[in-house]
Amino acid sequence: MKKVWIGWDNGIGNISAIWEDKSAEYEITPIKKCLNYTKTVAHISRLDRAKTANIIANWIIGYMPIICIERPMVNPGRFKATASGLRMVEAQECLMEDLLVPYRFIDSKEWQKAMLPSGVKGADTKSASLSIGARLFPHLSDKLKNDADSLLMAEYMRRQNF
16 A cells, blocks of 8 residues: 655644655644633633544545654743643544554654754754755745644655655
């Protein structure tokens, strides 16, 4: 069976697919704003599971999916970002289980080491990712927003023949 590699940037990021013929798709992860569950009135972003399930289901028809989800950052000093990332990864896992598709986690450092120039660190990884993603997949350059992390994750998996 033919493969499709799907990279999924954690958090409110993006999701991409690359098929064996090297065609590719890129989408911003669908989210919805919801009222926070804390005492103070605030809103949080949550995964829109129905829209995301539709995207993934359409991408995997007739293909064996290999899905990698970027492992979330866990840093007690950045509590809100950590909580958001952990909420998202739980929703991502639940969705993959609902769709009955296999998935695994990948550390950002693993794919970045192979896909980004050496020495790129911190905030520079986002602009490097965007630039490289646009060069490798010029037909998607108009769709790319902020970074192309999921696209580079999928390309890394394809090159490694996961």
